Amino acid sequence: MKVYLLKRILSLIPVLLVVSVVVFMIIHLTPGDPAAVILGPEASEADKESLREQLGLNLPLYQQYFSWMGGVVQGDLGTSIFMRKSVLSAIFDHLGPTLSLAILSQLAAILLALPLGIMAANRRGTLADQTFMGISLLGLSVPNFLLGLFLAIIFAVNLGWLPVAGYQPLSAGLWNHLKFLILPAIALGTAQAALIARMTRASMLETLNANYVKTARSKGLREQIVIYKHTLKNAFIPILTVIGQTFGTLVAGAVVTETVFNIPGIGQLIINSVERRDYSVIQGTVLFITVSYVFINLIVDLLYGFLDPRVRLENIDS
């Protein structure tokens, strides 16, 4: 187990190295210049040049890369040109909203999707099954920003139940925190729910036909036990994969939803930084997302073993 974990974590190093070079090259080779953004559209070439010099942007690319990488190895992701604070603290400032939103929408998605998926599988071919699957297809197809705008118009503008946009940290009170996140969480969670529900249904259907389920039923076990203990647990691995993947996507920032609801999360940080050409923030955030992705996948892999003894890690080590 420990060896496995160590291997997984060590395998991060080449991934990060490749990501760092690729990201660095892409953003530095893209036209656009942070000095021009800071000084505004009507700045003179001379003023831009002198600011570029002050910011060290006139150095050769490899030199900029190595000086940045040198910091990264020591845990310093650099300083934001634009925000004038360390990239790490910028990421952590923006992480709170994103995590809250991700957890809330994932929770909503799971709570909605699992029962519906199970129910649909159980009543395969009935009107209920077809209705739910139809709705889930709709949920999957409607872009979440559109859904977000609809939700805002209905529940914020017309009904006035919830704020249109914005964000308050948890320290401002639970309700103050949640009320800004409910609409975006639904907008985001719908597509996730649809995906999870469809996966649940498909996986359940497959498992329901397995011999051990037939055995359980013929033993006269109660239907609930057959479904939840025997079928669901065995059907859960692909569901878990989908949940892990969608969560990873959410942590990487729901770019458009965060913009529509003006939530200062990781997605907005990336978009704004790209617009401003705030190089160190883009680089740092992408590296951070890579690491979180790898860790979420790792956790999902470890959970497989928890669900299915056949893939427990002791077997891998031996």
Place this chain on the structure above:
Amino acid sequence: MKKTGVLLIILMLAIIIAACSENSSTGEGNSTNDNNSGNNEIPDVVVGGELRIALNTQPPSLDPHVSTATATRDAARPIFETLVSLNSNYEVMPMLAERFEQSDDGLVTTFYLREGVKFHNGKEMIAEDVVASLERWITLSGRARNAIGDGVFEIINDYELTLTLPEPSVGALHVLGAQGQYGGIMPKEIVENAPNDGVEELIGTGPFEFVEWRQDQYIHYKRFEDYTSPEGTPDGLAGSREALVEDLYIDIVVDGSTRVNGVLTGQYDIGIAMPQDNFDQLNAQVHTETALASGSAFLFNKKEGLLTDPEMRKALNMALDYDEIMLAGFASPEFYRLSPGIMFPEQADWYTDAGSDNYNPNDPELAKQLFEEAGYNGESFRILATRDYDYIYNTAVVVQAQLERIGVNAEVDVVDWATMVELRSDPSKYDAFITGFSTVTDPTQHLIFDPNWPGWNDDEYTSELIESIRKSANPEEAYDYWEELQRYTWEDHLPYIRFGDFYDLFAHTNDVVGFSVFEGVIPWNVGKK
């Protein structure tokens, strides 16, 4: 199970109905077209509460000396004040200086400061702060260098200073009150050794003091208790100022529809740069206001490529229908006007319609002939544009269509804003680009006459006239030169086409009183019922 399905369908129907009834709640909205906020009495409201202004982009800096961005101007305005200010006719008025006088030759200006003006850190503002601030500002602002250049500030005593110019400069006094990248006054200790990308501490003399800047969320200001206001009826940026709310927030709200919804629900009291497509909706429910923003311009690359030939530029101009272009760019006639003036008609000292024969000629047949005479051979014009500003993209597309109508090829290169700013500095990358030019206080400040600015208007006669204007002691003396320059610009040289002026749309809730705009929202003298 069937019941659940039916319930779900009913719920969805309810939602759709709710969405469709969006406009049923009619407020008492109205619209005022008030590009220059004239005389405004300070409204009689109880001071207190908070005011939230939704701004469309995060300012790159809150240091007004550093950035030419309008977001910086808007967000720095509550904090920092200028030595003199402009009224709604763009005339120079007292601000931190209670009066000023110019010597007969126009070379020496003496400023008398108001006594007892406090900075937000409690220190009194005196002449050494003014001189230190303005000296730093001149090193950072191209426009300040252009107008004041080698002028020297001298401290006479704590409340008196002079500006001595080596030769007359028509715009020297105006630029001290100008609003883009403005000369805000800060304490000497902060200005000295401040880095070029912004001061560390935001301390000014304005009606609001800085509290906190949450990146990408909001900037929070609070009413400055010890504020001392200049006197006089508020007019433009001049006259008395009073903070009517305890807390002022500038919320950074990038998405246009979010700003609209926010103002409709009262989450934001004032919205800046509202999407023009939402004009009717806003108008029905809240107050809207349009204000003169900028000029829409089509700049030719005069260094490389097809449009280095003035005849080719004239042929291109002849093909264009400005009205159609402006309508595509700004959605409705409320948001633009056709005007041949390179300076706004509101700028009475400078406005002229010289050269207007060549403004909006719209003669496609003649254009065809001119293209032929200029030796056009089916080449394609490359127009640089961005979708980050709708009008830039829409303008480019319509220009392309109008050229294609007479068989002239054009392609539109669409990139993001930051890319466009870089590409337009590279003469090999384009033939023309679209931009908006902000208000300038005198023609010499106009970037179109700067030979080094993208487009490269490096022309001897233009430079000569600009020098003559610059060295005039006052606008009257300069007017003939300026009239000639504008005529030459339209008729002979045509370094660019200025399609016309456009307006920004602002909206505020029905609770807001005393709202006014002059070169951006004015955050003082505005409160809530």
